[in-house]
Amino acid sequence: MLAAVVFVPSAPLLVPELTGPSAFDTEPVRSAVGDALADAAATGIDRWVVVGATDEPMTGPVDEAESGSFARFGVDLRVSLSGVGPDAETGPRMSLSGLIGAWLRESASLGPTTAFIVGRETTPRECAAIGADLAALLGDSRERVGLLVVGDGSTALTPKAPGGGRRDSAVALNDAIVAAIGGADTATLAALEAGPCDNEGVGGRVAWQVVAAAVENSGSALVAKTGYADAPFGVGYVVATWTVTGDPA
Template sequence: MLAAVVFVPSAPLLVPELVGPSAFDTEPVRSAVGDALAGAVAIGVDRWVVVGASDDPVTGPVREAGSGSFARFGVDVRVSLSDETGPRMSLSMLVGAWLHEWASLGPASACVVGRESTPDECAGIGAELAARLGESAERIGLLVVGDGSTALTPKAPGGGRRESAVALNDAIVAAIGGADTAALAALRPEPCDAEGVGGRVAWQVAAAAVENCGSAVVAKTGYAGAPFGVGYIVATWTVTGDRA
């Protein structure tokens, strides 16, 4: 059964070895992620599913290796999520695996979604995930890894600040912060791609999973900001029971 959904950024900066001791801008994000994961553990989660987008421009479910390294980001920090074999881990899975180890979470598996999956494909993947969750007596948490727009500040990596990117990111923050599954399902690939949104497919899969589980949730946002021009949100949806 679904117990909680935790949204975190797909940000290598969460890993201290990759940013160095003087990167003070990273601490509020990392602290919020730690608090969110600790809160989910406190309510009782037996098993985790890490949901994130693939690096490769593909669609549908993707199989990747369960272990990998941040070496391509500058430091050979190794992580492991499972004993799966396959192509190298995408960034979302590297981050998810690091958080899994850092927060000492329970057993985990991966749900990697092709980053070019359509909203309908994401809805189908989410429905299948919900069916598996419903068959389990364990309390399961979804760790949903994804970033918002990349053009939120003048020096943002997406080409500087764009008001269209800010507006889209604000809408995403509101949807996640309000557990608005319909708004997340309605995100369109074209504007998300244009504004550098990396989390769309992961968020849409999670939204569909919650919808198909028939679960009522209480949402709490722990962090929403753009310390490096990229939209990061940390939030938790705690399952409170079936919808009336």
């Protein structure tokens, strides 16, 4: 059964080994992620599922490697979803979503964790169907499951943003996304269009839409809490928790 949903950025800057001890501007978002995971864990989570998107252009659910390395981001820091060691990689190169999820599994001691990674070009309609399938899997389980949703907002929120500088259209779209996540507004997340999200560099659409559909199909009542929403490097980062209350409707 679904117990909680935690939204975190798909940001290598969360990892201290990559940013260095003097990178104080990364501490607020890292601290917010830790607090959100602790809040969710306090409700009693038996296992976690990392929901994210692939780095490569593809569609539909994909097999994710069990372990991988942050070497392509500058440091050969190895992480694992399975806990069987960083040399147990059995699939293709681990996605950034998977790497972040695996690092958080270890750094926050999350316990049993698996990945549910979806191609970044999956359409909203396909995301809805995949999310419904995920809801069915959660409903069949007696375990209390936490969804760890890894994804970023727009890359064009400040003058020096990596997506080509600040654009009003990107800011407006990102504000709408932050409000939807902060209000557990699954309908707004489901209605996000692929074209505008791609144009504004929104990386989290697929993961958010899969989870929105999963929550809708589970019939869960939610309490939402936003712990962080900012763009310290011109990219939209949001940290939030949806806690399930009561029995499914």
